[in-house]
Amino acid sequence: MDGFKRKWVVAIDLGGTTTKLAFFNHSGKMIKKWKISTDKRNAGQYILDNIVTSIDKQLQQLKVDKEILTGIGMGAPGPVHLEQGLLYNAINLGWEKNYPLKKLLEKKMNLPVAVENDANCAALGEFWKGIGQHSKDLIFVTLGTGVGGGIISNGKLVRGVHGAGGEIGHITVIPKNGYRCNCGKIGCLETVASAKGIQRITKQLLASKKEKSMLSDKYFTVKDVFNAAKQCDPTASEVVDTFSFYLGLTLANIGNIFNPEIIILGGGIAKAGDFLVKKVQPYFENYAFPTVRDSTVISLTDLGNDAGVFGACRLILNQMMKSKKM
Ligand SMILES: [Zn+2]
Structure with missing residues (x-):
């Protein structure tokens, strides 16, 4: 169990204008946070690739191997099918209906992903670490x-x-x-x-x-x-x-x-x-x-603007605990 404290998850709060990201360790301590702008051009096709690139870049800057990552939690703007990680409707991002967000990101990152509605994620963040x-x-x-x-x-x-x-x-x-x-x-x-x-x-x-x-x-x-x-x-x-x-x-x-x-x-x-x-x-x-x-x-x-990433972290930790991957 101790070894897992040295493992990290990525928490993402995907917004229509800005995407906030953070690394957390398995004890829920925030290691590093940053943000990128959300590129919605061409039906939002760059959004996930930009996220992947920015995670790689941050790991390089911190001189940490990608192996440290064990999962990704994400809050997304719209109603979400929790098990399948489908975003039913994301008018703000330009994505088609029933966008298979979890599946696509899991494929790109080769890591388990948990997706939840962004405001639900923020509520979870407040419940876990906030007021x-x-x-x-x-x-x-x-x-x-x-x-x-x-x-x-x-x-x-x-x-x-x-x-x-x-x-x-x-x-x-x-x-x-x-x-x-x-x-x-x-x-x-x-x-x-x-x-x-x-x-x-x-x-x-x-x-x-x-x-x-x-x-x-x-x-x-x-x-x-x-x-x-x-x-x-x-x-x-x-x-x-x-x-x-x-x-x-x-x-x-x-x-x-x-x-x-x-x-x-x-x-x-x-x-x-x-x-x-x-x-x-x-x-x-x-x-x-x-x-x-x-x-x-x-x-x-x-928690201010960090409620969403705290909730996204809790979300993936919960999922990993359920599937006994930690
Ligand atoms: Zn309305």
Whole structure:
């Protein structure tokens, strides 16, 4: 068993823009992390080869033989068939439907591969090494380019029959006259609580208001919107309030189903910090069932962008333990 501590796994968090990678030893200690951009050209045909090349390059730089690697865990953006490692649908990557991700990567790397939905992976990471590590019941919500979710109930990931359990970003919050979501549906949480959603709400408010805002007449990011709201800019405050209402309402409704110990907010938007929690909390409290309101805590991630690779590491270690390869 001791010898295995010197063995490593590769953990990959595959995203539509960036792919994060890390080496971990079998005790779960991160050895090295890095990232590459995701090349989606030509129906995503370069994505896996780029990953393989970058792993080889890192091993060379560290002067470590490829033999040290025993497996690969990966979080991918879309619902996943766990056993077969099929990605049912990955609109963001350009891949065909039912993409045999596990099989292809196993062939290229000659190593066992485990694949899971990216937000589920991040939830697993928080459960294993993050702020949720003492909670058997937790919900992880990633607020970034899109809105993703992962639910752990009684120590187990909620996956559902087709791997699409916990798709919090696609809960309908505006049933009438909402915007079309990337998933094809209308009025999903993602259309109002993602970076793109926040930017759209801001632009609409700026166009409809006569009063001057700190955000007027310039290109603005989501960070600018939150910073302006922190300084009590009226337009920015209204945007953050709209965002917080939809998020707080959704979290209360999911909270009523799972009564988690902790709801963890991650992703780029969570960098707004405690201010974000303070804005979402009152809406959550307003709409949650009293016992849920009093026993479920909303908190920020403490793993930041690394939650996904921690979860991917746990995923492959779990698979190897099950097949007794460690
Ligand atoms: Zn959607």
